[in-house]
Amino acid sequence: MADILSSGLISVVAAGTPLILAASGELVAEKSGVLNLGIEGMMLVGAISAFSVAHNTGNLPLAVLCALIAGMLMALIFGFLSLTMQANQTATGLALTIFGRGLSALVGAGYVGIAAPTLPSLNIPVLSDLPFIGRVVFSYDVLVYFAFILLGGVAIFLNRTRWGLIVRAVGDAQDAAHAIGYRVITIRYAATLFGGATAGLAGAYMSLSYSPLWAQDMTAGRGWVALALVVFAAWRPFWVLIGAWFFGALMYLSLYVQGIGIPIPSPFVAALPYLGTVVVLVLISRDRRRIRLHRPAMLGRSFRQTV
Amino acid sequence: MLSLIPRGGKSQFWEYASPVLALLLTAATTGVIFALMGRPPLVSVMTFLIDPLFATGGLAAIAIKSAPLILMGVGLSLAYTANVWNIGTEGQFTIGAICGGGAALYLPDGSAFLVYPVVLAAGIAGGAAWAGLVAWLKVDFNANEILTSLMFTYVAQYVLVYLVTGPWRDPDGFGFPQSAMFSDATSAPKLFEESTVHLGCLIAPLVAILLYFVKEKSVLGFRLRVLGQAPRAARFAGFSENRLVWIALLISGGLAGLAGVLEVTGTLGQLTTTISPGYGFTAIIVAFLARLNPLAVIPAGILLAISYLGGDAAQIELGLPNAVTGIFQGILMFYLLGCDVLIQYRIIWRRSPGKASA
Numbered sequence: 206m207a208d209i210l211s212s213g214l215i216s217v218v219a220a221g222t223p224l225i226l227a228a229s230g231e232l233v234a235e236k237s238g239v240l241n242l243g244i245e246g247m248m249l250v251g252a253i254s255a256f257s258v259a260h261n262t263g264n265l266p267l268a269v270l271c272a273l274i275a276g277m278l279m280a281l282i283f284g285f286l287s288l289t290m291q292a293n294q295t296a297t298g299l300a301l302t303i304f305g306r307g308l309s310a311l312v313g314a315g316y317v318g319i320a321a322p323t324l325p326s327l328n329i330p331v332l333s334d335l336p337f338i339g340r341v342v343f344s345y346d347v348l349v350y351f352a353f354i355l356l357g358g359v360a361i362f363l364n365r366t367r368w369g370l371i372v373r374a375v376g377d378a379q380d381a382a383h384a385i386g387y388r389v390i391t392i393r394y395a396a397t398l399f400g401g402a403t404a405g406l407a408g409a410y411m412s413l414s415y416s417p418l419w420a421q422d423m424t425a426g427r428g429w430v431a432l433a434l435v436v437f438a439a440w441r442p443f444w445v446l447i448g449a450w451f452f453g454a455l456m457y458l459s460l461y462v463q464g465i466g467i468p469i470p471s472p473f474v475a476a477l478p479y480l481g482t483v484v485v486l487v488l489i490s491r492d493r494r495r496i497r498l499h500r501p502a503m504l505g506r507s508f509r510q511t512v
Numbered sequence: 513m514l515s516l517i518p519r520g521g522k523s524q525f526w527e528y529a530s531p532v533l534a535l536l537l538t539a540a541t542t543g544v545i546f547a548l549m550g551r552p553p554l555v556s557v558m559t560f561l562i563d564p565l566f567a568t569g570g571l572a573a574i575a576i577k578s579a580p581l582i583l584m585g586v587g588l589s590l591a592y593t594a595n596v597w598n599i600g601t602e603g604q605f606t607i608g609a610i611c612g613g614g615a616a617l618y619l620p621d622g623s624a625f626l627v628y629p630v631v632l633a634a635g636i637a638g639g640a641a642w643a644g645l646v647a648w649l650k651v652d653f654n655a656n657e658i659l660t661s662l663m664f665t666y667v668a669q670y671v672l673v674y675l676v677t678g679p680w681r682d683p684d685g686f687g688f689p690q691s692a693m694f695s696d697a698t699s700a701p702k703l704f705e706e707s708t709v710h711l712g713c714l715i716a717p718l719v720a721i722l723l724y725f726v727k728e729k730s731v732l733g734f735r736l737r738v739l740g741q742a743p744r745a746a747r748f749a750g751f752s753e754n755r756l757v758w759i760a761l762l763i764s765g766g767l768a769g770l771a772g773v774l775e776v777t778g779t780l781g782q783l784t785t786t787i788s789p790g791y792g793f794t795a796i797i798v799a800f801l802a803r804l805n806p807l808a809v810i811p812a813g814i815l816l817a818i819s820y821l822g823g824d825a826a827q828i829e830l831g832l833p834n835a836v837t838g839i840f841q842g843i844l845m846f847y848l849l850g851c852d853v854l855i856q857y858r859i860i861w862r863r864s865p866g867k868a869s870a
Contacts, residue, residue, distance in 0.1 A: 282846065289514055290850050291516060295597055299845075303842045304838075304841075307835060307837070308838070311835040311836060426662070426663070433659045436659070472674035472677070473670065473674060476666065476671070479664075480667060482663050483659075483660050486656065487649055487655045487660075491653040509516065
């Protein structure tokens, strides 16, 4: 029983990790007023970057770093088009996802079905050997722990630091922020690049840890789920964590149900996480006042410096 | 740094020139990518964009591939005009194919004149219903249509997999995940003898022309445009925003469903687990390339159909993965968005921001 429970908890944490990573970055970007719908594309490019570097060099830290940079380069394209060139953010984000799918498929064409080196689990002396706790809390790879640190850092940054306040000001009242001398566009670039970096890391986690085997479109909509999580969390970091675990639990449930042979056709169970995302989104969004209260007021608006 | 200077109005020249410039820049960039992959750039771009036109059966193949892109692109051009971001046409296409395909499999055989319209209607109804779910969740529960329509795309794919690996699997199909072949009466009629060009290739441009008049000349089109450009004005004018959201989603979903049923009954002849190479997502680019003008969707759809065939040509003749298609499409969309800025702004380069008078 303890075995089933611990393997279940481990699966939930693992499935939640790429979502925590991607949603943390998107949260900061959205707080600054940037709605980047390209997470899925940035994740895919991050995933294939990490995979190909790991496969060709065997150097895992380098692979993770490359994924991070690749995600930032993707975000830079988004920033240039939507922030500098004033293009519609929704359309630019969609374009980024379409481009990322194509780019990752092209680069990955030679890697389909090949296994890459996997991120090792941290082996902490004593702690990792503890019964139950050792497995459930101290058995993951470095990106899992980093995801928690990142989310905590984002929470502190946004709510407890001066710079976090500036980011929020830019996202809630761009003209006022500009008027008192903050560089709206520069700050939004920074937030967007941060979002790209964490999406790249989420991709690296997918291809180096979660399912270390390259497959086209291997993120399977997780970038979009991360976007939904930010809405679900009403732009509050702690709730991102809850949402990620909830989604992770749905993923695990679908594997578990298939594993023990409950006679539900497997495609239905596989669809469960996506349906669950819709249900959660609906339950949260129906309270229009709450959404309006928490949503950054300038989300998706472009800003053109005139003076 | 780059600076944008407002023109004080729209440049008519750039409204037409920007897609052309975007296409040229895309072709050039694709050439650079080919060169990076060790292929001669000019020849490769020719192979990718021009060869499909002259290959045997090339025009027929272009017509067949452009039909679903045009149908879905037209629907999206209407929806996006109203700022309704349906990006789940891939899923509505799939459900349309399932409903139409199911009707084709289980309707009693009979005269094609009686049966086939029912098959088409089932496909349209399926796609519209799938998009209707999105409309319902948006109107009654305020749920973001971008996210819900995309989630339903994944669900639709799983429904398809369930059906063709389960109850609808062809008992004589050697266990392959596919349905039985559709009968003649339930297949899309061919337009010419001995040709693969089917009814859909005729319907698609007709629908585009029809919706051009709806969008540009009808009261409904006017209301959708007002909702998109000035939602507050639409509210003051007493237009029902909810009704317009419903209409935009039902039309784009219904057309996606129509595209789906035409694809499986006209081109594929049966249901399988992979019925679309991403037509639903490519249709988004079609709509943008056409600058949301239903008539312009026709050439835009043809161009992106060529990009699919170009990917195949690149694979066969240059030994490149056909994923080149996806890259081409993504870059095209980037350049489109970038070039569109020229319609409203002049771009100048200056040392530091804020010094020149804007």
